[in-house]
Amino acid sequence: MNKVIMSHIIMLVPINNNVGSTAISLSLLDFLNKNKHKKESNKSILYISCQNNILNNTAIIINKYFSYFIDILQEINFSNVTLGSSIYFSLLDHLIEKCFENKYLYEFILIEGLNKEKNIYSDQINYDIAQNLNAEVILLSNIIECTIKYYNMKENEIKLFLKKYEYKKFLGVIFNEINSIFLGKKNGFIDKLKFLKNNIIENKKNIILEQLINNTVFPIIAFIPWNKDLMEIFSIDIYRFLNAMPIHISNMYMQNIEKIIIFNRHEKNILHKNNSCILIIVPINEVSNFIQYFIEYYNHKSITVLLSGKLTSIQYLQELCKTLINMNISIFFINKNIIDIICILQNFHFNLNIREKDRINQLQKYISSFFNINKICLFKEKKYTSIIFSPREFCHHLKVLSRRSKKRIILPESYEIRILHAVSICDNLNIAKCVLLGDPQKIYNIAKEKGIYLSKRIEIINPDLVREKYFSQFMRLRKHKGIDEYYAKKQLQDNIILATLMVESDEVDGMVSGSINTTASTIRPALQLIKTNISSSLISSIFFMLLPKKVLIYGDCAININPTAEELAEIAIQSSHSAEIFGIEPRIAMLSYSTGSSGTGQQVEKVKKATSIVKLKRPDLIIDGPIQYDAAVSKKISQLKMPFSSLLGSASIFIFPDLNSGNITYKAVQRSAQLVSIGPMLQGLRKPVNDLSRGSSIEDIIYTIALTAIQSK
Known part of the structure; x- marks a missing residue:
């Protein structure tokens, strides 16, 4: 973990x-x-x-x-x-x-x-x-x-x-x-x-x-x-909100404002009202009248004055308000009329940013x-805490891991527009060092026609110039099949086989193919030339299912038609290793139409035996089976059907008993829930080769390139 x-x-x-x-x-x-x-x-x-x-x-x-x-x-x-x-x-x-x-x-x-x-x-x-x-x-x-x-x-x-x-x-x-x-x-x-x-x-x-x-x-x-x-408003708060200009400042400018008054020469009781602090708005043309009134009625209340109107000069305002300044009254000025000021203040909303x-x-x-x-x-x-990835977080995690790996990934289907788009994006995001196998002039012409920018950093290898180089290697790897030179040269005309030989010889770190070719066209050369790693006897596949709340792994949904108990166990172990590479805690559900000992049948016994093999080979893994899908994903159902399960309804890896159930389920979940699935990612090969669906989107290809780069050692 x-x-x-x-x-x-x-x-x-x-x-x-x-x-x-x-x-x-x-x-x-x-x-x-x-x-x-x-x-x-x-x-x-x-x-x-x-x-x-x-x-x-x-x-x-x-x-x-x-x-x-x-x-x-x-x-x-x-x-x-x-x-x-x-x-x-x-x-x-x-x-x-x-x-x-x-x-x-x-x-x-x-x-x-x-x-x-x-x-x-x-x-x-x-x-x-x-x-x-x-x-x-x-x-x-x-x-x-x-x-x-x-x-x-x-x-x-x-x-x-x-x-x-x-x-x-x-x-x-x-x-x-x-x-x-x-x-x-x-x-x-x-x-x-x-x-x-x-x-x-x-x-x-x-x-x-x-x-x-x-x-x-x-x-x-x-x-x-x-x-x-906490809602009290001070005169300085209002002046800052209005962006008013100070003419004279006294310590009264920090007083709590309880009332705003617009000066009216005909109203004689403004300062008699019971307010501890008043802000009086005075038009410039009324300043003389206000001062006369102020001298007559001033009763030592806390008063601050806001002058409004058209500014001539600060010196003029200071001279005009000399009496108020001498009485140490705070005076501010704003170059707006009274109606505009009131309209602006209606949007004040007691904002904190002026405090x-x-x-x-x-x-x-x-x-x-x-x-x-x-x-x-x-x-x-x-x-x-253990990492529980959300969909977009996992996608970003793939990009981060692939950037660290800095691997060279070859793509032999270099005339396909989706491939060129994906390679351009991968280069821009530094996901991998992509290598295109094809005629450079033809590739650049296609890219230019479709508005795809291919950086000079993207390596392009002309297959016609390098096929001869891999002839002896191909003959050596396939000599036990008794092939002749004519057959070998014919096979080397296939760019997928040529790219696979480049992976096998460590000239590149991995291969991605299948956007226009069948799964067999990608996997068969890999099995024949790269072969499985020492610990594996088969190749299997997994899909990363990007559900709204978490990322799950489904296997095998693309390769093995009807695996034996031993093969199922190996698929489970391979999948747990893949999960760990990508930061997902392996919690394996060995799926069946029966949970625990509730059902019988050949398929149930196969899953039960496979589970036992995994527990024997990898006692450190959290695994349970046979188990139904609902008991593997729901804590409530798990407590009803399998209360002592180590999964507790929180499986992260789902191993299907056969290709039929696996392929149907992954497509049903993907299409019905309208979620992203990344894969298939192949497991068990000595070096990474991954197959694309012929319906792959540009995004699918990008993440498959990232997966391949991360798989590379």
């Missing part, structure tokens, strides 16, 4: 709008930093937002205050992407690749998911990201009314959500903004100030919440009541105080 140490990938998934994602993200980042294992490391956290960081409050605040311990991944933006489009899959692959590159560098990777305001497909996008990265998921929700009835409704909503989106790793739910007076109300900034001024808010945990914490059907990480005190660091820290401390530390630390208990 391959064990690895890697960072924890945690993903926050909003299931409602207005859940305070920024506040939760900042608080969780602070919590993770304080609880990291490597205390001496500075940047132990990578933050990733699924929307444009330029518009993302969390990224803005991190850059502003917390970049000393948090790095940000910049290039990810799913906000306006259409689900299932080529751009979507390209972006998803890019995210997976970046996480792979960084998952050994950081202790934590925190991903802030999308809500429906950013993308109507947010639920599915968040699910795809979490599943493909094996992320530990925390759902974010809100509670408008703190009542049992409302909570039960919310609980049912989340249960339905989790039924639809069965996350592999679900940590729990954070309920935020509980009893917020702003939820469900479409009020502008000035109306919200009135709410804050006129409403008495209870910030302590509601008794109902205390009762709910221990009686939920899913884990609760936090119930976080809305806090009026001072001390106030952000206060918010983090408040929210973190509600975290259920035992539940949020679950991800720390299992530092060493």
Whole structure:
């Protein structure tokens, strides 16, 4: 079993709008930093937002205050992407690749998911990201009314959500903004100030919440009541949001604003109203009237002034406001009219990105105080874990492994357009050093006609110039068959046979063929010239089945028609070795129409004997059989049919009793579930040769080239 140490990938998934994602993200980042294992490391956290960081409050605040311990991944933006489009899959692959590159560098990777305001497909996008990265998921929700009835409704909503989106790793739910007076109300900034001024808010945990914490059907990480005190707005917050210019600053500019007033010379009781701090918007042409009024009615309240209008010069404004400056009143200016200012303020939304660091820290401390530390630390208990690959993660893993191998893979079907496309991409991604066997001029002409770029790094060997070189080698390898020179020269006209000889002589590391030729045309020369390795008596095949939640291995679905018990055992052992090469823990199910001793028959006995042979030869392997498919994949069914099975419903390798059942099953699963299958990958040869389906896509060929490169020693 391959064990690895890697960072924890945690993903926050909003299931409602207005859940305070920024506040939760900042608080969780602070919590993770304080609880990291490597205390001496500075940047132990990578933050990733699924929307444009330029518009993302969390990224803005991190850059502003917390970049000393948090790095940000910049290039990810799913906000306006259409689900299932080529751009979507390209972006998803890019995210997976970046996480792979960084998952050994950081202790934590925190991903802030999308809500429906950013993308109507947010639920599915968040699910795809979490599943493909094996992320530990925390759902974010809100509670408008703190009542049992409302909570039960919310609980049912989340249960339905989790039924639809069965996350592999679900940590729990954070309920935020509980009893917020702003939820469900479409009020502008000035109306919200009135709410804050006129409403008495209870910030302590509601008794109902205390009762709910221990009686939920899913884990609760936090119930976080809305806090009026954290919503206070200071005059400097407003000025920063408006990008206003300071004319004079006093210590009053940091006062809490409770009311905004537009100066009106006809209203005489502005300063008599019971407000501890007022922001007064004054048009420039009304400054003289305002000063006259101000001198008459000023009663030492906290006042800050915002001048609006067309700027002539700062000196003029300072002279105009000399009286106010002498009284140490904070004065700012914005080159807009009053209507524009009010319209801009309606979009204020109490954003955190304009707050001072001390106030952000206060918010983090408040929210973190509600975290259920035992539940949020679950991800720390299992530092060493087996790899369970998601589909796109496995594909990326293949690319990484093949890049490390740097092998030369020959492709004899060099005039096929799909082959040329795949070779071009493999060269660009550095998956392998591809060698094309064919007339260079013809290959370049085809590529040019189809708009395929072939780099000069791609080696092209003209078969007509090298056939004679392999004549004696072919005669030596086939002499026991009594072949003559005429037959040998005729056979060498076949480019697949020529390429196979090049593999056998170690001039290249592996071969991929079959896009336009039969399976027999690829495998027969390999058996005759390369032959099986010392430990194998047969060649078998496996397919990598890329299911939504994991990658499974099916064997043998392409080569052996009706293997004996001994051959089945060898296929199982070969498949376990292949699984280990690719980082998949081998857990082998020897399939049958019967589970355990529930059935009898020749086929059942064959599988039972094969299982015993494997256990004898490889007692270290986890294997069970005969076993039905459902008992091999379902823990619940396994407990009913085979309660003492070592597989426990979590098989990763499925060995079919014959080619008939194997081939039918892999095609049925592939087509019905519309999933990707990679293969067949041949096992048992001394050197890797892999067969392509004649219906192979360009992507299939790319991954087959990668498989072949990884198989090469």
